[in-house]
Amino acid sequence: MTNIVVLIKQVPDTWSERKLSDGDFTLDREAADAVLDEINERAVEEALLIKERDGGEVIVLCAGPDRATDAIRKALSMGADKAVHVNDPALHGSDAVQTGWTLAAALGQISFENGEAADLVIAGNEATDGRIGAVPAIIAEYLGLPQLTQLRKLTVEGGKVTGERETDEGVFGLEAGLPAIVSVTEKINEPRFPSFKGIMAAKKKEVQVLTLADLGVDPETVGVANAGTTVTGSTPKPPRTAGERVSDEGDGGTKIASYLVGQKII
Template identity: 50%
Template structure:
């Protein structure tokens, strides 16, 4: 049976009051979270491929805190078959290098034919994890695809750039990342939500993946936040009263700030 693995992330709600904790990591306990919107496109494409690929199933995997199970359940409600949650206190503060290591180990343990990622996370927005993950797995990568399909042991896709459209192809196993142009994600039906409650969710710790605590978390991070400060409050601004000279005042204001 072919296995399509989708990497998803549980991220803070962008409409919430996000801030840093005392250790300068994002405080994820004080804000609601959800499945990253860009990862919904990855789940959608994996499901579409599985519908056309005989005897294929979709496994979603995430690395995150207890509440990250909510992101997995959303993907399962959309139609994924099973889920893996890598949960360990030592993961706190992991950067993209640590996260990619854990994902690679989890994907290898689960077994895979195709790995599907979103183009970026909506909190970090780095967009480099798919490439790093493909390097760790030692498989070809087709990134930033707006169209993807699998046939006869090969994955093909279309990448749209500002200046060109590229057709890409690689043999399986492989990794792809898809953009928000790849197709709208389906909305979980009531039946899908109820079915998701019965689908298997495995929980693995670092020891299950033969990863040492020092390789991940804050101690193993390659990057760190040195300082952070709250954004200053907005000033009142300049109000121009139009008493016949409003246009001139506005033009002078813009010219002073070199906007015109």
């Protein structure tokens, strides 16, 4: 049996317009439709596959505002057993290091039905709203756990986790003893669609809400005012202009090549 925590995040829908707020230039999450990040669906799916094979329990962990409950329920409807929601206004605008610190504190308080801590933490390799790709590694550093990141294949057996990481240089095999933290890429699996039964069951599953005080995290160490980086201004992207049309009179290829050379593309 394997006790698994899956890190999930609610993000603005890729097809919605994303913009920064006027005040502190953080992402305006109310300006777009919000969804469970697709890479998190794959992380949840991988946890469920392990549970279905070996037994155990799957708990999802999310840090976010009230609205993030929708993403949590989506993960629960897929089959996760319960959830922990870190919800505190002081977290607004936290950077990757602050988020990693908070999630590490939350992981330290999660207990499974057998009274033990997590054997495995699964996360997506990067969220679509930030593309930082560092939170799993940051958590592993804070907790002193081995990390296997950017995996396209994952196996848990005999008290250890093994995986394949694909890079531009090739495919590498990784291995570590449990407990460990892993992050997965979009190649790991195809996530299931929640069934009607799963959606109805999710409404009754436990969602534990924790604040920074519950975690023992000082509010003065997180949030936009204490972040390691600050955005001081932003400029909206210019409106999309019409492209340049090339009339082909037998020399279309030459005209296109000349245009590309003029734009310094080739």
